[in-house]
Amino acid sequence: MYDKEVVPSAALRLRLLQQHLSAAAPPPLPLTCAATKAATNAAAAAVDDSKLCTAEEAAALIPDGAWLTFAGFVGTGCPELLLNAVRERFDACGAPSRLGLIFAASVGNSKGRGADQLSAEGLVDRLIYGWTGTAPGFLKLVRENKVQAWNIPLGIVSHMIRDVAAGRAGPLTKVGLGTFVDPREKGGKLNSRTTRDVVKVVQLGGKELLWYQPPAKIDVALLRGTSADLDGNVSFEREALFCDQLNQAMAAHNSGGLVVVQVERIVERGTLPPRAVHLPGALVDRIVVAPPELHWQSFREPGYDGSLSGEIRTPLHSIAPLPVDERRVIAHRAMLEIDRPNSIVNLGVGMPEGVAVMVATHSHQNKHAASVTLTTEAGAFGGIPGGGMRFGSSHNASCLVPTASQIDFYAGGGVDLAVLGMAEVDASGNVNVSNFPGRMPGCGGFIDISQNAKKLLFVGTFTGGGLKLAVEAGKLAIRQEGRLRKFKTAVQEKTFAGSSGNSRTIMYITERAVFRLTSQQQQQGGGGGGHAVELLEVAPGVDIDKDILPLMDFRPIMRGVRQMPAICFQP
The missing domain is CATH 3.40.1080.10 (Glutaconate Coenzyme A-transferase)
Incomplete structure (x- = not known):
């Protein structure tokens, strides 16, 4: 689906290596030439950083026509650096194009930041979502009949992503019966360009249910965490929500696709306790380090609130x-x-x-x-x-x-x-x-x-x-x-x-x-x-x-x- 052999830029690798080696121990005693060569090879293996790359390098791996999912919920947990990089590459060279997006709830500030970066004609041509109130650019594309679009319940979208990960046919549930997502009403279709049915009425065990059919695969997941080690294990200690990120990573990985995670810092192997890791490195293909200005906890403000991540508890009497x-x-x-x-x-x-x-x-x-x-x-x-x-x-x-x-x-x-x-x-x-x-x-x-x-x-x-x-x-x-x-x-x-x-x-x-x-x-x-x-x-x-x-x-x-x-x- 994409070239996993693309390696990080030499400048990025050198900068990150310098960052992690800056606190190294004092130089060892002189070694023989053979011993020096062996030590150098061992050190290189120990700091293998092949998953580290820039946002631009990650965006270059996204193929045209891919189904893409991204992290975040309303205004929280946006992989902003990655979304910006996708838009910047599209503006520069017209790729990636014709993407399909599947997300439970948009993440953004309703004024252009976040998921709205992807709401460009030609960049996206199909949408499956639960809510997109903080990315109104998608609604403009829907109204102008520029994209195919289905609005279905947020929880169903969440379960569709999980079912892609598990190789299942899609959610089978009573949720949506009698509403506008019922195919006897609108089937969740939002404009005249959208003709394919993704919701069907079925009978099972004497009950009437709706069957929601997800994409056959999800090719790309653009995610976000707090810390990543050099193996790609990611922890969420400063994040306010998990959302669907584990299932999004599994869905893309099991589809033979690409999983890219934006983090605020890199740590050495063995630093993260297993119980703290939410995304295992085996599922993660690329790690991108984001600057603080593109890694806000939420779009409400640039600061960090530990009461949202569970680090601290705030006194309730402070609520006016x-x-x-x-x-x-x-x-x-x-x-x-x-x-x-x-x-x-x-x-x-x-x-x-x-x-x-x-x-x-x-x-x-x-x-x-x-x-x-x-x-x-x-x-x-x-x-x-x-x-x-x-x-x-x-x-x-x-x-x-x-x-x-x-x-x-x-x-x-x-x-x-x-x-x-x-x-x-x-x-x-x-x-x-x-x-x-x-x-x-x-x-x-x-x-x-x-x-x-x-x-x-x-x-x-x-x-x-x-x-x-x-x-x-x-x-x-x-x-x-x-x-x-x-x-x-x-x-x-x-x-x-x-x-x-x-x-x-x-x-x-x-x-x-x-x-x-x-x-x-x-x-x-x-x-x-x-x-x-x-x-x-x-x-x-x-x-x-x-x-x-x-x-x-x-x-x-x-x-x-x-x-x-x-x-x-x-x-």
């Missing part, structure tokens, strides 16, 4: 409370739904992130919140999940696991409560977060989580676009209504299907009202069937006939509507 506004009201109300001790909770990106802050600052208001274990689909257990560019990682985590393993746990119903965002909700309780006017970030882990969590909360403001609110004297005051309605007759795309409710508790929490998913059959005394949305609570100071019903495209079921808990509107 949320200001009393609509985000705080929603997060507070959601926190009150933690209704059992030792619950395992997943929090989505955006509005749900506030629940983590509320747990850190106001868990005394819910006896079950103090014992909660917060998790992320990226692989963090425990602690307080980070937000923004740090989404997916966690401060003071108790454990970090690979993404594919976390998704296994989620798929089996391990999450007691999930709090996810919502952009659109319709009369049947369907939710859209993946494709709506002005944005098309993808479904991410939303489908994996929402179809399997025991209890599910969708959170977001009641309207969007210019909404201005205030909380005064324990009441909600609407200063300016949002331009965009969120409760619609039909969602543009089904990221959550109300039909997958399966008698679970499913709620929709806004700053002024709380709804739940209910069965129309139950409400109509055995007739009708299907699902509907019921209004449960309204905020103090809110008028149902003025502030809620006129702003919905459908009329919810209403029976004994009560007031939202007053504590949500207090400092």
Whole structure:
């Protein structure tokens, strides 16, 4: 697939050898000529650095048309030097070209850094991804019909990569049934250029399942760690997440391809304890040393936070409370739904992130919140999940696991409560977060989580676009209504299907009202069937006939509507 005999530049080898020999012991006593020659040969063998190369040399090994996967999650763990080198080579000579990219979640800063370096016409011609919100350049290619593109659940992409490594046919699961990735809807296809089906409906054991078909092989994996020894063993001591890197390396290696790992330092053989090594050197073909400015822990800031890697634990009292506004009201109300001790909770990106802050600052208001274990689909257990560019990682985590393993746990119903965002909700309780006017970030882990969590909360403001609110004297005051309605007759795309409710508790929490998913059959005394949305609570100071019903495209079921808990509107 590529020329593994390409060797590092002489200048790089000399520099790295000088770096490692700078602290050598005092010169030995003079030897005979024969002894000197033998000693020289032994020393050369001991410092064999054939896996070390520059980013430019690594990029030159990537063939046209390859399937490529890269490390990182949202804003964390980007192999930035390697991604930059691929783009620079393409700009200079037009190669590599026509790459296929497969990744669970893009990594970048949403402004051109990171994975967006690969979003050039001709450089890439096909995409399989779960979420690409931090690499919007890919979305431009999708909208302009310049690439083939499939958006499928983040966890399924993670398992597809693992299945390539294992030589399996691809994930077989209920995840995605009834949503836009179901081939009876869109099959995850994003534009007219995308015609091939990668998702099929199958029957197995009397159950209807979806079969997701991965690429036949993955040719290149561009990864990242902290330290590498001269054999290519890589440790992750300063990294905030493992993500899918071990499976990505296995997939490329077992496909006869190329595994390149960006690290911040090289250490001598035997330096890394076996338990600290996450990527074994047997899977690694090339190691590239990155300068600090291209090896940020996350794109939030250039510094290093040891509480994200597990090196230290940060005091939780350093987390500032949320200001009393609509985000705080929603997060507070959601926190009150933690209704059992030792619950395992997943929090989505955006509005749900506030629940983590509320747990850190106001868990005394819910006896079950103090014992909660917060998790992320990226692989963090425990602690307080980070937000923004740090989404997916966690401060003071108790454990970090690979993404594919976390998704296994989620798929089996391990999450007691999930709090996810919502952009659109319709009369049947369907939710859209993946494709709506002005944005098309993808479904991410939303489908994996929402179809399997025991209890599910969708959170977001009641309207969007210019909404201005205030909380005064324990009441909600609407200063300016949002331009965009969120409760619609039909969602543009089904990221959550109300039909997958399966008698679970499913709620929709806004700053002024709380709804739940209910069965129309139950409400109509055995007739009708299907699902509907019921209004449960309204905020103090809110008028149902003025502030809620006129702003919905459908009329919810209403029976004994009560007031939202007053504590949500207090400092």
